[in-house]
Amino acid sequence: MKLRAKFNLMLGVVFSIGLGFSGYLSYTQLNENARNEVLGNAGVLMESLLAARTWAVKEVGPNLRETEDDEFLMMGVPPYVANKLMEDVKKRYPEFGYREVALNPMNPKDHPADWEAKIVDQFRSQPDYKEHWGIRQTPTGPMLYLARPINIPSSGCLGCHSKPENAPAHLVKEYGSSAGFGWKLKEIVGAQIVSVPMAIPIANAQRMFITFMGALSGVFLVLFVLLDVMLVRLIIKPLGAMAQAANEISKGNLEISEFNESGKDEVAYLAVSFNRMRRSLVKALAMFNRTSGAK
Numbered sequence: 001m002k003l004r005a006k007f008n009l010m011l012g013v014v015f016s017i018g019l020g021f022s023g024y025l026s027y028t029q030l031n032e033n034a035r036n037e038v039l040g041n042a043g044v045l046m047e048s049l050l051a052a053r054t055w056a057v058k059e060v061g062p063n064l065r066e067t068e069d070d071e072f073l074m075m076g077v078p079p080y081v082a083n084k085l086m087e088d089v090k091k092r093y094p095e096f097g098y099r100e101v102a103l104n105p106m107n108p109k110d111h112p113a114d115w116e117a118k119i120v121d122q123f124r125s126q127p128d129y130k131e132h133w134g135i136r137q138t139p140t141g142p143m144l145y146l147a148r149p150i151n152i153p154s155s156g157c158l159g160c161h162s163k164p165e166n167a168p169a170h171l172v173k174e175y176g177s178s179a180g181f182g183w184k185l186k187e188i189v190g191a192q193i194v195s196v197p198m199a200i201p202i203a204n205a206q207r208m209f210i211t212f213m214g215a216l217s218g219v220f221l222v223l224f225v226l227l228d229v230m231l232v233r234l235i236i237k238p239l240g241a242m243a244q245a246a247n248e249i250s251k252g253n254l255e256i257s258e259f260n261e262s263g264k265d266e267v268a269y270l271a272v273s274f275n276r277m278r279r280s281l282v283k284a285l286a287m288f289n290r291t292s293g294a295k
């Protein structure tokens, strides 16, 4: 194998490994960043909805009177307030989702789907487990979900969720008395689940990945061509010429022109030595011819 082929092969292997390694690292890092960004958005949304719930429970609920009209009384119902808020958020971010599910819900639409029920079960079996997140494939693309357990922190909740006879009349009239009751203090009854789409951050991460890899491949390609040209000009060409000259000399042809001696690198040094060797050889031969002619 020729020097140039060996060198280029080695460069090719090193560049491919470098490209593969940086590709893997940047791909995982960019995807992780995209996921963290979405998780951050989900966290902010969750906190805002929690704040709305707390406000409903602490500030609004205690100040409402049964004499007020039904719609106004709903302002004291935490999921009602959170869902109302979410309706506005969805006007701007239609793919975002929020659910408050319970295993025994007052509103049948809050019945958990299979995957949601699993999360609630997990929260119920591990009371120390405070947050759960994951990614689900949906028809509209991957969605990141963030879930937190809903427990019954105070007896205030039981005013509506313990027994139908204790609950406000308008509530029983609206929702019936069969479900959403019998909850106990400190019991984990369900979960809050925020869903945020991942399609756009993933597409952004992919675009960044392609740009980065394109730029890196470009740099490697330029480097490859540059190193190849330098190798040919600085080493392979002068060495080849010297090898050819040595070949000529070995055949007895000493009439070859001198090599360019400019420069301070090893090849220039070799050219100087080569020229000197050729001149010595010429002199030695002339001397030899003279002495052998004198005989």
Ligand code: HEC
Pocket (backbone or CB within 6 Å): 057, 061, 076, 077, 078, 079, 080, 100, 101, 102, 104, 105, 106, 107, 108, 110, 150, 151, 152, 153, 154, 156, 157, 158, 159, 160, 161, 171, 175, 180, 189, 190, 191
């Ligand atoms: C004023 C009565 C009232 C109070 C107080 C109340 N809730 Fe509810 N709760 C409701 C009603 C009504 C619904 C159904 C809302 C709907 O239609 O989405 C509901 C729904 C829920 C849901 C959604 C699942 C379901 O049953 O539909 C959860 C979870 C929940 N409440 C938890 C709580 C917690 C925790 C507290 C205390 C911090 C609380 N609630 C206090 C009346 C109340």
